[in-house]
Each structure stands twice: as C-alpha cells, then as structure tokens.
Amino acid sequence: MLVQFINIFIYLILILFLSELAKADSYNKISRIIKILLYPFLLVFNINYKKINIGLLILASLLAFIFYYISYPSIGFAAQANFAIFKVSMALLGILKFVIIGGVIISWIYAFGINFSNSFTSLIQQLYEVTVSVFRNIIPPAGGFDISPLIAFFAFQLAERLLSILLLEILPNLT
Incomplete structure (x- = not known):
C-alpha cells in the first residue's frame, strides 16, 4: 500500500515538473488538481534554476530515497541514493514515452475528424x-x-535501456 502511494506521488510530482517545464496551460484542470495536491510541498521545494523548478526533482528523489531507506535498511546510504535517482529517472522516461504514444494516438484521432477536447488530452498534446x-x-x-x-x-527507450544496464553494472558494487 505504501509502495503504491509513494509511486503515485512520485508520478504526480514528475507530471507537474514536466508540465511546468513545457510551460503547459496552468489553467488546465489536471495541472491545477496536481498543484493543489502538492501545494504544501511546493512551498518548501520551490527551487528554481534558470526558470526550471528543480525542487520537484529533488522532492521526487527524496521520496524515493525515503522509500528505499525504509524498505531496504541493510544497504548503504549511497546505494539508496543511487536507487532513488534511478527510480526517478526511469519514471520520468516512462512518462515521456507515454506522452509520445498518447500524443501520436490523439493526433491520429484528430486526423480522422473526431474532435474531442478535455483537460487530459490538452495536457498530453502540450507535453507531446x-x-x-x-x-x-x-x-x-x-x-x-x-x-x-x-x-x-527510440531515444527515450535507449536512455531507459542504458540506465537499466548502468544500474545492473553498479548494483554489485553498491550492496
């Protein structure tokens, strides 16, 4: 139960990070709901570097680190931090791949003359x-x-594969 809650929270943080990075419509209902849910954390983790809110990435990595710290107390601090960074990176790449697939499907639907517009499709299109x-x-x-x-x-798939290989290469050294 805790694992699913933390994963959902990390995905919400990363979706908000991508929507802010893409300068997506801030009046989008989905973006607003995510901002309302994460508002207490946004007050603390509002760290901007060159107009990019890296505080959201730090928050996602911190949550993943806390999860690994609770779940696997026997491994070292460095291993837990590395696993957290890998988890956040893999989740970010997964979201980007989903956005690409969703954007292509939505563009095909629009090409066939079916026009539906809602907050979800507009957010996917903007990120796409x-x-x-x-x-x-x-x-x-x-x-x-x-x-x-x-x-x-394919570039995101390659990056995900390289991260997996890198994780398997450094895993024996960390534990």
Missing part, C-alpha cells in the same frame, strides 16, 4: 508538442511524414 519539437528541430518532416515521434520514442 514540447517533447517532440526538440527532435523535430533535428529531423524536420519530409514529404508530409513526421518521424520525430518515432525517433524521440
């Missing part, structure tokens, strides 16, 4: 456009076909 625009600047659409979501998904 910001995420994919980085890759779209590198590889522009050619012939009316945009492969930047595919490249972005």
Whole structure:
C-alpha cells in the first residue's frame, strides 16, 4: 500500500515538473488538481534554476530515497541514493514515452475528424508538442511524414535501456 502511494506521488510530482517545464496551460484542470495536491510541498521545494523548478526533482528523489531507506535498511546510504535517482529517472522516461504514444494516438484521432477536447488530452498534446519539437528541430518532416515521434520514442527507450544496464553494472558494487 505504501509502495503504491509513494509511486503515485512520485508520478504526480514528475507530471507537474514536466508540465511546468513545457510551460503547459496552468489553467488546465489536471495541472491545477496536481498543484493543489502538492501545494504544501511546493512551498518548501520551490527551487528554481534558470526558470526550471528543480525542487520537484529533488522532492521526487527524496521520496524515493525515503522509500528505499525504509524498505531496504541493510544497504548503504549511497546505494539508496543511487536507487532513488534511478527510480526517478526511469519514471520520468516512462512518462515521456507515454506522452509520445498518447500524443501520436490523439493526433491520429484528430486526423480522422473526431474532435474531442478535455483537460487530459490538452495536457498530453502540450507535453507531446514540447517533447517532440526538440527532435523535430533535428529531423524536420519530409514529404508530409513526421518521424520525430518515432525517433524521440527510440531515444527515450535507449536512455531507459542504458540506465537499466548502468544500474545492473553498479548494483554489485553498491550492496
């Protein structure tokens, strides 16, 4: 029960971090609900560096660290801190992959003429456009076909795989 609660809390923090990073609509109902839920923590962890609220990343890492500290007291402090950073990084990459898949599906639905708009789809679209625009600047659409979501998904998949390999490489040294 505690594990699921902490995981949900970490995901909410990371979604808020991404929506603030993407400068998504702050009047979006989902963003507002997340901000209301996390308001006490936002007061304490409002640490900005070059207009990026890194306090949210610190909060997510701190929560993951507390979870590992409670769950695995036998491993050392450095191992718990590394596991927390890996957990937050993997969760962030998972959210970004979900955003890309969701944005592609929503764009296909719009292409077929079905137009539905709600807070969830607008937040996904805003995060999708910001995420994919980085890759779209590198590889522009050619012939009316945009492969930047595919490249972005593969880049995030590769980063996730590299983090997994790195974790398996340093795991024996930490325990």
